[in-house]
Amino acid sequence: MNFEERIRCDRIKNKVMSAEEAASLIKDGMTIGTSGFVTGGPKAVPLAIAERYKNEKIKLNLYTGAIVGDELDGAFAREGLVDKRIPYQTNKDMRNAINNGSVKFIDMHLSHMPQQIRYGFLGKIDFAIIEATAITEDGNIIPTMSVGNSPTFVSTADKVIVEINTSQPIELEGMHDIYEPKDPPYREPIPITKVSDRIGVPYIPCDSDKIAAVVFSDMKDTTLQLTSINETSKKISDYLIDFLQTEIKRGRLPKTFLPLQSGVGNVANAVLAGFIELKYNNLNLYSEVIQDAVLDLIDADKIEKVSGTALTLSEEGLKRFYANINKYKEKIILRPQEISNNPEVIRRLGVISINTAIEVDIYGNVNSTHILGTKMMNGIGGSADFTRNAYISIFATPSTAKDDNISCIVPMVSHVDHTEHDVMVVVTEQGLADLRGLSPKERAMMIIKNCAHPDYKDALMNYYERSIKKHGAVQTPNLLDEAFLWHTRCLNTGNMKI
Amino acid sequence: MNFEERIRCDRIKNKVMSAEEAASLIKDGMTIGTSGFVTGGPKAVPLAIAERYKNEKIKLNLYTGAIVGDELDGAFAREGLVDKRIPYQTNKDMRNAINNGSVKFIDMHLSHMPQQIRYGFLGKIDFAIIEATAITEDGNIIPTMSVGNSPTFVSTADKVIVEINTSQPIELEGMHDIYEPKDPPYREPIPITKVSDRIGVPYIPCDSDKIAAVVFSDMKDTTLQLTSINETSKKISDYLIDFLQTEIKRGRLPKTFLPLQSGVGNVANAVLAGFIELKYNNLNLYSEVIQDAVLDLIDADKIEKVSGTALTLSEEGLKRFYANINKYKEKIILRPQEISNNPEVIRRLGVISINTAIEVDIYGNVNSTHILGTKMMNGIGGSADFTRNAYISIFATPSTAKDDNISCIVPMVSHVDHTEHDVMVVVTEQGLADLRGLSPKERAMMIIKNCAHPDYKDALMNYYERSIKKHGAVQTPNLLDEAFLWHTRCLNTGNMKI
Ligand SMILES: CC(C)(COP(=O)(O)OP(=O)(O)OC[C@H]1O[C@@H](n2cnc3c(N)ncnc32)[C@H](O)[C@@H]1OP(=O)(O)O)[C@@H](O)C(=O)NCCC(=O)NCCS
Numbered sequence: 001m002n003f004e005e006r007i008r009c010d011r012i013k014n015k016v017m018s019a020e021e022a023a024s025l026i027k028d029g030m031t032i033g034t035s036g037f038v039t040g041g042p043k044a045v046p047l048a049i050a051e052r053y054k055n056e057k058i059k060l061n062l063y064t065g066a067i068v069g070d071e072l073d074g075a076f077a078r079e080g081l082v083d084k085r086i087p088y089q090t091n092k093d094m095r096n097a098i099n100n101g102s103v104k105f106i107d108m109h110l111s112h113m114p115q116q117i118r119y120g121f122l123g124k125i126d127f128a129i130i131e132a133t134a135i136t137e138d139g140n141i142i143p144t145m146s147v148g149n150s151p152t153f154v155s156t157a158d159k160v161i162v163e164i165n166t167s168q169p170i171e172l173e174g175m176h177d178i179y180e181p182k183d184p185p186y187r188e189p190i191p192i193t194k195v196s197d198r199i200g201v202p203y204i205p206c207d208s209d210k211i212a213a214v215v216f217s218d219m220k221d222t223t224l225q226l227t228s229i230n231e232t233s234k235k236i237s238d239y240l241i242d243f244l245q246t247e248i249k250r251g252r253l254p255k256t257f258l259p260l261q262s263g264v265g266n267v268a269n270a271v272l273a274g275f276i277e278l279k280y281n282n283l284n285l286y287s288e289v290i291q292d293a294v295l296d297l298i299d300a301d302k303i304e305k306v307s308g309t310a311l312t313l314s315e316e317g318l319k320r321f322y323a324n325i326n327k328y329k330e331k332i333i334l335r336p337q338e339i340s341n342n343p344e345v346i347r348r349l350g351v352i353s354i355n356t357a358i359e360v361d362i363y364g365n366v367n368s369t370h371i372l373g374t375k376m377m378n379g380i381g382g383s384a385d386f387t388r389n390a391y392i393s394i395f396a397t398p399s400t401a402k403d404d405n406i407s408c409i410v411p412m413v414s415h416v417d418h419t420e421h422d423v424m425v426v427v428t429e430q431g432l433a434d435l436r437g438l439s440p441k442e443r444a445m446m447i448i449k450n451c452a453h454p455d456y457k458d459a460l461m462n463y464y465e466r467s468i469k470k471h472g473a474v475q476t477p478n479l480l481d482e483a484f485l486w487h488t489r490c491l492n493t494g495n496m497k498i
Numbered sequence: 499m500n501f502e503e504r505i506r507c508d509r510i511k512n513k514v515m516s517a518e519e520a521a522s523l524i525k526d527g528m529t530i531g532t533s534g535f536v537t538g539g540p541k542a543v544p545l546a547i548a549e550r551y552k553n554e555k556i557k558l559n560l561y562t563g564a565i566v567g568d569e570l571d572g573a574f575a576r577e578g579l580v581d582k583r584i585p586y587q588t589n590k591d592m593r594n595a596i597n598n599g600s601v602k603f604i605d606m607h608l609s610h611m612p613q614q615i616r617y618g619f620l621g622k623i624d625f626a627i628i629e630a631t632a633i634t635e636d637g638n639i640i641p642t643m644s645v646g647n648s649p650t651f652v653s654t655a656d657k658v659i660v661e662i663n664t665s666q667p668i669e670l671e672g673m674h675d676i677y678e679p680k681d682p683p684y685r686e687p688i689p690i691t692k693v694s695d696r697i698g699v700p701y702i703p704c705d706s707d708k709i710a711a712v713v714f715s716d717m718k719d720t721t722l723q724l725t726s727i728n729e730t731s732k733k734i735s736d737y738l739i740d741f742l743q744t745e746i747k748r749g750r751l752p753k754t755f756l757p758l759q760s761g762v763g764n765v766a767n768a769v770l771a772g773f774i775e776l777k778y779n780n781l782n783l784y785s786e787v788i789q790d791a792v793l794d795l796i797d798a799d800k801i802e803k804v805s806g807t808a809l810t811l812s813e814e815g816l817k818r819f820y821a822n823i824n825k826y827k828e829k830i831i832l833r834p835q836e837i838s839n840n841p842e843v844i845r846r847l848g849v850i851s852i853n854t855a856i857e858v859d860i861y862g863n864v865n866s867t868h869i870l871g872t873k874m875m876n877g878i879g880g881s882a883d884f885t886r887n888a889y890i891s892i893f894a895t896p897s898t899a900k901d902d903n904i905s906c907i908v909p910m911v912s913h914v915d916h917t918e919h920d921v922m923v924v925v926t927e928q929g930l931a932d933l934r935g936l937s938p939k940e941r942a943m944m945i946i947k948n949c950a951h952p953d954y955k956d957a958l959m960n961y962y963e964r965s966i967k968k969h970g971a972v973q974t975p976n977l978l979d980e981a982f983l984w985h986t987r988c989l990n991t992g993n994m995k996i
């Protein structure tokens with residue numbers, strides 16, 4: 001490791017300390033804002049904080065980009081250190097703490113969070129804890145595999161702790177494009193008109209006086225486990241690609257295609273993988289996360305440019321990325337989530353959004369966050385930033401969960417995250433429903449017919465028909481006294497079927 | 499009437515005809531896109547269409563800006579002429595037709611509609627029917643009291659019928675600012691950085707060859723009835739203004755204030771009227787509709803600039819406006835609804851949005867559209883365009899409806915138009931709940947305590963507490979089997995109380 005290359009700012013060389021020493025700066029009641037968006041979160045410092053305070057049970061507010069590793073969410077949750085948690089998580093122990101009431105979780109649109117921090121709506125950030133590749137001559141911070149909310153945490157925090165991760169290659173430098181908008185009434189248009197536009201600087205600006213500690217670490221991110229593409233994902237991908245091709249033929253999508261966004265997980269990865277077969281060789285992605293399939297597309301020379309806020313690769317993907325870093329770097333721009341998820345840019349570029357739903361109802365409302373109406377799964381993440389502003393907004397889900405005991409198409413979703421006004425296309429392994437320009441009753445027919453699993457089709461139609469019998473052909477036929485009967489049955493028996 | 503001043507384009511003088519002749523151009527199965535956003539809709543031509551086809555019962559798709567007069571929605575609905583209706587309406591007969599299934603109503607975000615028309619998602623527009631003040635030398639159209647979707651209807655329609663309304667003063671010319679964005683991948687930033695920025699031309703560009711008919715009329719818009727400000731509205735307004743003042747004191751709103759948006763109706767008007775008392779004299783509005791209170795604010799010299807897509811004045815307001823048209827015109831810009839409601843501009847300017855809810859639930863989800871879960875009221879309109887992108891998003895509603903028989907604060911809203919992720923402040927005549935940075939359970943306590951009517955407070959708390967007893971302190975405690983019990987009781991007895 002070349003120390004000089006990792007800390008280039010002389011003024012802060014005396015701030016190098018152990019993770020334990022840095023952890024002692026954190027005090028009860030503080031709000032900490034950390035880097036991390038699946039990848040790129042600090043690890044050594046959080047573990048040291050958890051260790052130091054495990055018997056004292058202090059309370060901290062934990063703000064991140066999105067998902068952070070077990071070193072942060074898991075360790076903090078297990079030690080009971082968290083009061084407020086914003087904005088997204090997937091850790092088992094953190095999720096339990098949220099659903100037993102010990103952690104207050106605020107489930108926010110990812111693009112809303114940084115501006116609400118600057119506006120002062122979420123309190124003061126005491127410490128930003130940021131994983132870095134290096135610190136520049138002026139004290140600016142070069143992030144690692146994600147950007148997330150780090151620019152705003154750094155610009156608003158009282159003090160900054162930098163965790164330099166020497167397991168990250170120095171070549172990451174130059175991949176990031178950091179731009180923080182001014183606040184109203186001084187905000188200017190965000191000057192991105194093409195996915196490839198760089199509008200900022202390749203580091204997170206940081207006043208070196210703010211840096212309270214620099215800690216060296218070489219801990220690796222926990223990588224995502226991508227299962228090989230299964231039959232369900234493949235069918236969903238096939239329906240979707242066929243749909244998009246037809247849209248081009250019908251002249252409703254430009255022949256050159258439009259930038260794609262695709263969410264986290266296997267289905268999303270499978271859909272992108274499907275593009276390998278196609279003839280496009282100038283694909284652009286304007287996305288939040290960048291998964292393995294993107295490397296395949298780059299290798300197959302299909303990609304013009306990929307913009308996101310995080311590289312979220314599998315173990316195997318990561319190896320490929322490191323082995324050919326300069327080639328991939330040329331194609332990739334990592335931006336703050338305020339920019340990757342920005343409504344202004346998403347609508348301007350005409351992004352086609354593909355996200356995963358927990359459940360969808362017959363009128364096209366989508367639940368992305370709650371299991372059976374009450375328990376938090378992960379959070380809304382950026383799904384609504386993209387969905388509301390997409391050129392075409394798509395939700396994909398298998399038609400059932402838990403060995404067909406749960407239908408993901410239901411009479412009424414038990415929590416609404418995306419309304420009927422926002423959802424254009426629903427696709428399952430059964431088929432695709434194009435809801436554009438359809439009234440609710442037309443949507444119901446199409447979703448039941450095209451997307452529902454055969455085990456649930458008749459029951460859905462029965463609900464719909466009895467709703468009309470009771471209320472007439474109103475705008476949105478529903479039986480309010482049994483809208484959630486399937487969910488309550490499932491709560492009692494583990495099965496939505498009678 | 500000076501004919502030459504109203505039609506300045508020689509090429510189309512031979513297109514002048516009667517409303518009846520123009521009506522005969524419209525054929526079964528056509529889609530017509532009309533001007534009109536509360537005000538400014540065509541009147542003579544629609545009445546002639548309704549008259550001509552009353553026995554033939556042809557079917558048309560009717561697309562408008564938003565609300566149109568009884569000459570259009572009422573007459574068409576009564577004659578059964580409408581197949582598909584987009585995007586917003588308030589007419590009694592149209593509403594009945596929607597809720598008995600004879601009209602297919604697509605309830606869309608107002609800012610989504612014009613781009614979805616250009617993208618080809620809503621079919622082809624056969625005829626645009628546009629109310630005008632005058633036609634320019636080149637055939638371009640000067641609108642009247644609203645802009646709405648007219649630019650997109652004109653640019654995409656096969657043919658255009660212009661209804662020149664001679665009851666509208668020629669001085670309206672110059673008040674409009676027409677800008678239609680290009681579509682992806684060619685769209686550019688919308689260059690508005692201040693409410694007062696003019697970015698387009700003062701007329702709707704129109705190829706004169708497209709003009710199939712010019713009809714003269716002098717029919718007046720039905721004006722809105724504003725009741726005098728009642729005690730409930732006054733209390734809501736007081737709570738809101740106190741809240742906004744406190745935000746400035748706490749440094750969370752700029753001292754110079756930010757642009758306001760306020761919805762249609764009495765509460766919205768009362769809130770704006772409340773600003774008369776304040777010391778600001780550079781208020782800006784970036785809104786959809788412009789109501790009477792704005793004239794008061796202009797008269798009191800409190801206004802820098804007002805931007806909207808429609809002037810929606812009462813009878814009395816309209817008289818005042820005409821009497822002093824040049825003074826008011828200087829302060830007002832009317833834009834296409836794609837621009838007045840544009841997420842990009844709303845977020846950039848930091849608009850404070852104030853809209854009215856039908857009902858709000860204890861977690862902050864808002865229903866703006868459905869009565870008791872099934873029947874369409876008006877539509878979502880622009881409320882979500884503003885809410886999602888606002889600097890502070892506010893929903894106001896009286897705490898009860900129908901002589902206290904209905905609580906507007908409920909355990910779970912019977913339809914979700916604005917999710918818990920989007921709603922920052924809820925205010926009723928009982929008080930105000932500031933939900934920013936609160937988790938769902940904290941929100942529930944605050945909404946029940948501050949906003950619910952005393953008649954319903956205990957029952958709401960009881961629902962909340964029993965939900966926790968059943969499921970534990972999960973993210974969002976709910977009893978799915980009785981979430982809508984109040985609504986079904988009301989359907990049966992007309993009353994939500996036991
Ligand atoms: C919705 C979301 C949870 C789906 O995740 P996923 O991993 O793709 O989906 P899976 O099908 O593997 O389902 C995840 C789990 O939920 C369960 N599940 C899925 N649908 C369910 C339903 N309707 N009811 C109950 N459980 C359900 C699955 O069985 C699975 O359980 P397991 O972990 O015990 O096996 C995830 O995409 C998400 O958090 N989305 C919101 C944020 C977002 O969209 N981010 C991307 C934006 S840019």
Ligand SMILES: CC(C)(COP(=O)(O)OP(=O)(O)OC[C@H]1O[C@@H](n2cnc3c(N)ncnc32)[C@H](O)[C@@H]1OP(=O)(O)O)[C@@H](O)C(=O)NCCC(=O)NCCS
Pocket residue numbers: 760761762763764765786787853854855856857866867869870875876877878879880881884896898899900904905906
């Ligand atoms: C929500 C909305 C319907 C409220 O309208 P309003 O005229 O301000 O509200 P009111 O309190 O006068 O209520 C209107 C009617 O609904 C009834 N109502 C209100 N709340 C109700 C409830 N919870 N359940 C049943 N009926 C209810 C009222 O009693 C009243 O009935 P009436 O016409 O028979 O007297 C209206 O603001 C709307 O359409 N909003 C959506 C679009 C929008 O926000 N546009 C502005 C965006 S820029």
